[in-house]
Amino acid sequence: MSIELSVLLITYNNELHIRETLDSLVQQSCDFNFEIAVGDDKSTDKTFEIIRAYATEYPGLFNIQQNRSQLGILGNLKTTLDRCNGRLIFNFDGDDIVKSKEALQKFVDTFKQKPEIGFVDSGYDRLLNEENKIIPFSNRSSIFASKETYKNLIKLGQVIPVGMCFKKDLIYQYVDFDYYMGQNITIEDYPILVDMVMHCDFERIEESLHIYRVHSSSYSHKKSFERIYFLNNQMLKLFNHFHKKYHFSKSLVETYVETHHKSVLFNAGKYENKNAGRESFNSIKNKSIRDYIHYWASQYPIVGRLIRLKKAFYSVLKKSLGSRM
Template sequence: MKLSVLVPAYNLQNFIAECLLSVLEQETDFDFEVIVCDDASTDKTQAVIATLETLFPNKLSAIYKTENQGLAANMSTLLAAAKGEYIAYLDGDDIALPSKLQRQVEYLDTHDDCHMVYHESDMFDSVTDKTIKLYSKDFYNWSYIPARSTIEHMIKYGTYMQASSVMFRNHSNLSKTVSPKCKIIFDYAFYINNAGYLQANVDFIPEVLGRYRLHENSFGQQTSRSFDRREQSLRDIELACELSSQFGIKPDLIKAGIAHHRFAAALYFLARDANDLFLKYIELASNSGLFFNDKHQTAYENRQNPNKLKNLLSDAA
C-alpha cells in the first residue's frame, strides 16, 4: 500500500462527507486507503460514514468507537491501522483538492532526501465559502521559513504547516508520535515528533492543494471565545517544544521556541484588551533577556502602557 490517509472524526455530520469524498474520489496511479475513526459521535457522523463505506468498500475503512476518548487516543487508533508507505493526516472538516494525493506522493517518490512534505492551504469561511487567507504564505513568521525546513524551524517558528497539508514517510516509531498530554493543540507535537524520528527534511509545495475550513466550532473559533483555551493551547505548544529534547535539540533552541510562543500569546491577549494576561506572558517571554525580534523588545519595554504599545505596533506595521 502506497498511502494511508487518516481522518479523525467527532460530531462532524455537516462536514465529514465532503471531507471523505474529497480524498476517496481522487484519481491516482497508486493504491491508497482512507481510514476514518469516529470518536463516539453523538450526532449523525457515524451514519454518514457508514453510507460512504458501502459506496467505497475497497478504499474506505471505518472504525467506530463506543466511548469518546479524545483526539490523541483516536489518532493512536488510526496510526495502528495504517499500512501505507506514506502517511497523510486530514481533519474531518477539511477538504483535499483533486491533485493533492498524487502531487505529494510524486514529490516523496522523486525526492529521496525529503521525509515530510506540506502544501499551501486555502483558509476559507464555511458559511460564505470565501477565502480568508493562505495558511502558510500568510503566516506571520513565513519570512523565516525556507523551502526546506527542519524540526528546528518547527520549534522556533511555530505551526506554519496546516495540519491537513502534511504527508510523511512511515517509520518504525510511528506509535510513539502521539503526545497524550496535549489537550487542544495536537498536530504541533505530532509533527515535531515525526520530524524528530525521521530526522526530517521538510519540503514545501507552494500549490494550494487543500482547504482549511473555519466554522463556528472549529479550533480557532472556539479558542477565540475562551482565554482559558488559548492558555491551554500555549501549554500544549510548550510541551511539544520540550519533548523535542529527546531528539537532541539543544536546550537554548527549545527555550527560544517557548519564549517566542509566549510572545505570540502576549500579543494575542494585547489585541483583545486582556492586559493582565498580556503582561504575564510578555514577561515570561522576556525573562531570558533575549528577544525574538524588534517587535518583541518594543512590547516588553512598553509592557506597562498597553495603549501606547498598541499605537507603536500599529505605526510599525
C-alpha cells in the same frame, strides 16, 4: 490488494462539513490503491452516520471505526494510525477539503522521486468560514522558505500540517506517542512534526492543493479564554520538552517564549482576563505599543470595548465602500 497510501481521517462532530471532505477524497485520481481510514471519536451528531453511508456507497475504499469512548485527538489519531494499511499516511481532518483531484498522486510521485525523505508538505488555501472568505495559498511563505527556515518554523509551532504525507514506518520509529499520551498532551500535529523534522529529510509541493477551514467550532479555534490558554500552555510544555531533547538554540528559545507570552497577553486583553494579562505582560522582555494596549485591555474592560468598537466601525466602513465600487 496492496494499499500504497492511507488517508488518516480523524473526525469528531463534523456533520456540517464531512460531506465536502469525503467528496474531495473519493474523487482522487490515482494510479495506485488507497484507503480512507476514518477514526471517529464518538461524535454526538450525524458524522459517523454520514461516514457509514459513504463506506456503503464506495465498498473497499473505506476502513472506518467509531471509538467506544472518547480518546481525545491524539489518542484517536494513534488508534487510527494503527489500523492504516498503507505505506504512506496522508493526515487530514474532517472539516478540510482536498481541492486538487491529483493531490494524492502528487504525494506518491514525490516519494518515488526522492525515496529517502520522511514526509512531504504542500500548500493550502485558508477558508475563514464565518466570514465566507478565502485566503489563497496562505502558507506560501513556509512552502517556499529555505529548509533551515522551514525547520525553525516547525520548531516554533508555526507550520499548520494541512495536507501532509508521511512514511508510516518512520512515524513509528521517531514519534514518541507513549510519552505524549502519558503526559496527557491533547495536541497531535506539533509533536509529530517536530519529531519527524529532527530526524528526516522532507520535500514540499509548491502549489496549493487543499482548503483549510477555520471556524469557531473546531478544536483549535474554540472561542474561550480557558481553551486558548490551555492550548498555549500545552504548546509551551511541548516546546520545553523539545528544546531539551534536541538542544534548540538560545535565540530560538527566546523567540518562542516571547511569542508565547505575547499571544497569552493578546487573548487576555480580548477576553478581559486580568491575572493572565498581568502575568504575561510582566514576562515580556521587549514590550511594544501593542503589548501595552493589550495589557490595558486586560485590566480595564472599557479599553477592550473601545478597540472592538473601532474595529467594527472600520469593518462596516470597508464593506460600505466596497459595495459602492
